Amino acid sequence: MTVAEAFEQVFGTDAPVRFDAYDGSSTSNADAPMSMSLRSKRGLDYLLTAPGSLGLVRAYLMGDLVIDPMDEGDPYDVLRFIDDEVHPQKPTRAEFPGLAGFVAANRPRVPELPPEETPGPVRRLAYGLTHARSRDAAAIHHHYDVSNRFYEMLLGPSMAYTCAVYPTVDASLEEAQDEKFDLVCRKLGLEPGMRLLDVGCGWGGMVRHAVMHYGVTAIGVTLSKEQADWGATRMEREGLADRGVIRHADYRDVRESDFDAVSSIGLTEHIGVGNYPAYFSFLRGRLREGGRLLNHCITRPDNEHAGLPSRGFINRYVFPDGGLTGSGDIVRVMENEGFEVRHQENLREHYAMTTRDWCHNLSRNWNDAVDEVGLGVARVWGLYLAGSRLGFERNRIQLHQVLASKSTELGDSGFALRPTWGS
Structure with a gap:
């Protein structure tokens, strides 16, 4: 399964987004009003190891995910479009083995975190108990x-x-x-x-x-x-x-x-x-x-x-x-x-x-x-x-x-x- 095929499995073939990936694959929705480009395997690792907004943010901050059109200082239109139009679908019983196989084949690992991200809660214990001075x-x-x-x-x-x-x-x-x-x-x-x-x-x-x-x-x-x-x-x-x-x-x-x-x-x-x-x-x-x-x-x-x-x-x-x-x-x-x-x-x-x-x-x-x-x-x-x-x-x-x-x-x-x- 290609990365684009996995995208269509998760978001549907009618998602109003053109998606292309580093493995050369693309979705078929060429006339979509928005495009997303996943530039590297590292970007895929961010998405697979932190599903949801956190993985998307990590890939975007590190330059592995590019969204067009996007005003980086005011990405409101992009966020509203995604909120309204792009929704993950629960995989069917028939689809689940294929997606599980895709994840296993890509052997995701947690890449380096963006430098802007603070350490997780456990690591932050090194800085003292929560709300200590x-x-x-x-x-x-x-x-x-x-x-x-x-x-x-x-x-x-x-x-x-x-x-x-x-x-x-x-x-x-x-x-x-x-x-x-x-x-x-x-x-x-x-x-x-x-x-x-x-x-x-x-x-x-x-x-x-x-x-x-x-x-x-x-x-x-x-x-x-x-x-x-x-x-x-x-x-x-x-x-x-x-x-x-x-x-x-x-x-x-x-x-x-x-x-x-x-x-x-x-x-x-x-x-x-x-x-x-x-x-x-x-x-x-x-x-x-x-x-x-x-x-x-x-x-x-x-x-x-x-x-x-x-x-x-x-x-x-x-x-x-x-x-x-x-x-x-x-x-x-x-x-x-x-x-x-x-x-x-x-x-x-x-x-x-x-x-x-x-x-x-x-x-x-x-x-x-x-x-x-x-x-x-x-x-x-x-x-x-x-x-x-x-x-x-x-x-x-x-x-x-x-x-x-x-x-x-x-x-x-x-x-x-x-x-x-x-x-």
Whole structure:
């Protein structure tokens, strides 16, 4: 059996893809709108030893699988086409021996892994137990210390790497990121003279916005040294350093307390679902009575499948040790830790638009991005962002903001009878 014949056995002879392989074989669908070319035996080994998306990603990153047409900075159209049109079929009893013989004849072995892939879960034990401080620092370094210059090309002037909030369908990415930070400030009820703690502050966008537009003093903490250095430099350049501080630190090392408000924008994904109780208990301990917490994070559409697949693309290439669960789990833990949840909303359509705009940025700056971080890393980001866009659009993942208060013993929440932050 040739490689192309095996492809047709798995995906059907009517799959809308022209497939050709290194052994000279091709499928018969010459007029298909998409073509895939498997260039080497190594590529076949990737596919056979890691069936599904992980094997495809490995072959693609190593140049063994070529897809046409493909915008590598924004492969959304390709991923959507595959999601809609290309589906493996369960082999019949008559087909199974032929496929088994094909695999046996090709004697697959695990080739070298792409350098962009983090070690598997067992090997990662060498870096400490999951969510120990040293291992958290290594995971954050992998994801965020890629290159500040790369992130400038990807994210734009805001340097905001979290879901934006689009006030209109035609708003720009920068307008939407500004609206996101302002919405968080309004939900937190920030006023001049208040004290804000922003955990997982990234490059300091929330801190800058709150200090500049709401007159607060603020502390931001991030485990990424590159983020902290960039954010501190910008705070100094804009004359805000006397009221806003960006620290390179673990949020668990914050000793100050009695903050009026705490914002957590995009950190919960990194801490592990099992650590939610300790996390929200710690944040509650940083607030004064009547203070508010805004938690903003990616969520699942259900509360039955916490975590991320350890062998999946996201865990291996993007978010080592990352974890997601549904908004119901988040609300439950927050309430169990003494918060009074006052409001929540799902912004998944906004995150689909955000990842769309990030992909546009990456595509527009593709050559410079490749020069900065290398072809493999740039390809990982294209796949990750385009795949995320598809996931948000199709309700496979969501984005929730949950607003809560540390209400007093007498029940004073500090909230008005109706929301005051607008849409």
